[in-house]
Every structure is written in C-alpha cells, then in structure tokens.
Amino acid sequence: MQRLRRIIYESDSDDDSENENYAVRRPRWIKERNDHFNNYDDEDFRIRFRLSKVATYNLLVKIENRLEFISERNQSVSPVNQLLATLRFYATNNTQLTIGDFSGLSVPTAHRIIHRVSAAIASLHHEYIKFPNTQQEIRQNQQEFYRLARFPRVIGAMDCTHIRISSPGGEQAELFRNRKGYFSINVQTICNANLEIIDIVARWPGSAHDSLIFNNCCRKAKFEAGEYGEGILLVDGGYAATFYSMPPLENPRTPVEHLYNESQIRTRNPVERSYGVWKRRFPALSLGLRVKLNKALVIIMATAVLHNILRQRGEAVPPDDPEVELPAPWEVLLQNGQIRYENEDSGTPRGNRARELLINNYFRNLM
Incomplete structure (x- = not known):
C-alpha cells in the first residue's frame, strides 16, 4: 500500500514539473558610466548641467561626505556621478529611466540618488539662504x-x-x-x-x-x-x-x-x-x-540653494x-x-x- 502511494505521488510530481513555468532570473547588467565631467568642455557642460565645472566641483566638496558609500562593492556610484545625475534631472525633468540611461544607473538607483543628493544640497540652506x-x-x-x-x-x-x-x-x-x-x-x-x-x-x-x-x-x-x-x-x-x-x-x-x-x-x-x-x-x-509632494519640497529648496550659489559666483x-x-x-x-x-x-x-x-x-x- 505504501509503495502504491509512493508511485502515485511520484507520478503526480512528474506531471506538475512538466507544466510548471519557472521564473528565469534576469542576469545582472552593470551599465557603462561615462565620465561626463571630463568628456564635455565647460560650455557644453554648462548647457547640460546648468552649472560650470568649477561651481560643480566646489559644490561637490561641500556635500561629498554625505554621498560617499562605505565601500566600492557592487559597483557603487561615485559622488560626482550622483551629483551629475541629479543636476541633469533638474535641467531636463526627464523620467528616472532616462536619467538612469544617461548616467549608467538602474531606475531604482537613479530614484534614490536624485533624492539623496537633493537632500544633501538642501541641507546647505542655512549657509546660502x-x-x-x-x-x-x-x-x-x-x-x-x-x-x-x-x-x-x-x-x-x-x-x-x-x-x-x-x-x-x-x-x-x-x-x-x-x-x-x-x-x-x-x-x-x-x-x-x-x-x-x-x-x-x-x-x-x-x-x-x-x-x-x-x-x-x-x-x-x-x-x-x-x-x-x-x-x-x-x-x-x-x-x-x-x-x-x-x-x-x-x-x-x-x-x-x-x-x-x-x-x-x-x-x-x-x-x-x-x-x-x-x-x-x-x-x-x-x-x-x-515626484511625491515631500520630495518636491526638497527639490525646490535644493534648486534655491543652487540658484544663490551661482548668483554669488556671478x-x-x-x-x-x-x-x-x-x-x-x-x-x-x-x-x-x-x-x-x-x-x-x-x-x-x-x-x-x-x-x-x-x-x-x-x-x-x-x-
């Protein structure tokens, strides 16, 4: 009797395995990240990112410690690439998919980076506003x-x-x-x-x-x-x-x-x-x-800080x-x-x- 049950169970399992569709995990794809800071001259850089290279570098120095990751594992995004992706978002209001393609980031990473950098820039409001x-x-x-x-x-x-x-x-x-x-x-x-x-x-x-x-x-x-x-x-x-x-x-x-x-x-x-x-x-x-309402308020403050920085620089x-x-x-x-x-x-x-x-x-x- 036990043998018969085992045979029936094994037969049912074989039928299920033939009909079951297994989800195939997509291979991880690390996008290529271009060196936008050095690939553009200063004029083309200003058109695309709305800041000069000097202003971008000075800003990076102030917020870099808030953007660095603990290690280089998993192809972590450098602070300069995080900043440029965010500036490109301010300059175009493109979707996060487009910003990710431009900067070599996945959509979830682009989303996190834009709001992370915006919060870092907005935190400078006591200094510039x-x-x-x-x-x-x-x-x-x-x-x-x-x-x-x-x-x-x-x-x-x-x-x-x-x-x-x-x-x-x-x-x-x-x-x-x-x-x-x-x-x-x-x-x-x-x-x-x-x-x-x-x-x-x-x-x-x-x-x-x-x-x-x-x-x-x-x-x-x-x-x-x-x-x-x-x-x-x-x-x-x-x-x-x-x-x-x-x-x-x-x-x-x-x-x-x-x-x-x-x-x-x-x-x-x-x-x-x-x-x-x-x-x-x-x-x-x-x-x-x-973006969500609370995120929009942070972006407004961040761009106001950037506006003042650039006005002070002339x-x-x-x-x-x-x-x-x-x-x-x-x-x-x-x-x-x-x-x-x-x-x-x-x-x-x-x-x-x-x-x-x-x-x-x-x-x-x-x-």
Whole structure:
C-alpha cells in the first residue's frame, strides 16, 4: 500500500514539473558610466548641467561626505556621478529611466540618488539662504536697492511663484490646484538686489493666496516685532500696506504718486527677475515635478540653494538645452500684462498712513 502511494505521488510530481513555468532570473547588467565631467568642455557642460565645472566641483566638496558609500562593492556610484545625475534631472525633468540611461544607473538607483543628493544640497540652506540680521547687513541691502531707483530703506522684494507638480492624490489634492487650473506649490520668496533668495517658504498649496502665506510666516512676526527697524519690504498689489510692506498705489493721480509707483515697481523688479532666472536655469521647476509632494519640497529648496550659489559666483544663465522645450513662464505673462493680481486688502490704516508719509516727506522732495 505504501509503495502504491509512493508511485502515485511520484507520478503526480512528474506531471506538475512538466507544466510548471519557472521564473528565469534576469542576469545582472552593470551599465557603462561615462565620465561626463571630463568628456564635455565647460560650455557644453554648462548647457547640460546648468552649472560650470568649477561651481560643480566646489559644490561637490561641500556635500561629498554625505554621498560617499562605505565601500566600492557592487559597483557603487561615485559622488560626482550622483551629483551629475541629479543636476541633469533638474535641467531636463526627464523620467528616472532616462536619467538612469544617461548616467549608467538602474531606475531604482537613479530614484534614490536624485533624492539623496537633493537632500544633501538642501541641507546647505542655512549657509546660502540668509536674511540680513545685523545692522551692517541691513544697511548694505538698503544701499543696493537704493541704487536701482532711489527707493529708501528697502531690505527685500517679496512675491510668490507657482512651481508645477503632479497631483498629490488623496482627499486634499484639489487644494493644490491653483487659479490657473494646474497643480502647484505656491512658493514665497524674498530676494535682494542681486536676485539672491534671502528667505523662502515652500510648503503651501497652489490655491493659497500670497497674502495668506505671508500672514502665517515667521518673517512677518519679526517685522511686526520691529527686529528690522525701519526696514521695508516691497510687495505687489496682492498684499496689504503696512508700516513695513509697501505695495504700489492702485490708482495714482498726482505726479508724486506716479513717481512713487515707478520707483516702487523698478525696485521690486528683482524678485520677478529672480523667478525667471531660477526657473530658466532649472527647467524642472517650469515643466513640473513628477515626484511625491515631500520630495518636491526638497527639490525646490535644493534648486534655491543652487540658484544663490551661482548668483554669488556671478554665473550667467547658460543657453537653453535644445532637448528641453520650456513653456511660457508665469512671469512672462505677468510682464506682458496678461495677468492681473487681485488686491484683496487695501491695507491697514497705519500702513496707508506710513505710505502717505513716505510719499509726502520723501518722494515729493525728489520732484
């Protein structure tokens, strides 16, 4: 009986083995990694990676210790190749498969490296994104702004810009759809006269109004507490007039009011220009970040750090990569008059009074 059972079992096993499809494991393929740093001259390098070789090397020195692997086992990716893969992602917003093919990486490795390097660059924000705090720094900013159009006491120019993202999903996804109909992060920045970002708030959904973001940020609380003395922020018509924030007049009538508006607009122009330079240098911000929401916030911060590094070095925006087709940016539409801000708040009485005193006591003397 036991022998019969064994014969039947062996027969069934043979039939199963003939019909069973075994999964064949794919052989491991180590892609060839090109030496992009040395293969391109400096001009071609800047077009493809948006930084010069010198700036890339200096940045690598600062974050290399966070990118090194413990050993060279399993063909570990060198820090310079990690950095170049990430910069190429910022420059093209290509899929991680394309970035992997360009850099000789698998898709999972490209994914991990892009976010790893982004976090390393973003960690430098305390060093490169700094609001003036000392009297000397505040005075220097005021002098640089004054040279633009003779507007006094200006510490910074403030505005918001929308960074495209893919739908974050979930019940709160529609909060990120802005008034132009696409999903975005509404990013508030304050810049200096050199177009450097000296303060950034990158966490609000696209539906949030600019004034709402400012009303809930710590920078406003510091201005309210008088930490910056008589320093002024220049803003657009979407913000309220206060003793420290000066928007343009909605309906100027007298010559002195027109002079105030002209000086205000010209002095506030750097913040608009900074968005154009920032997004032109890193097209991923214009094309739309196709990553998870928390990862997108890190990338926004990382590119802001890179923007400041390059502004401090005096590097011009490199020519556009012919492989990347950029949409018309929000700032171009704004400058062409195709978009109008809605002034939700005409200002506080104290703020309107402060603006009137500035117009009557200062700009009237310039006539």
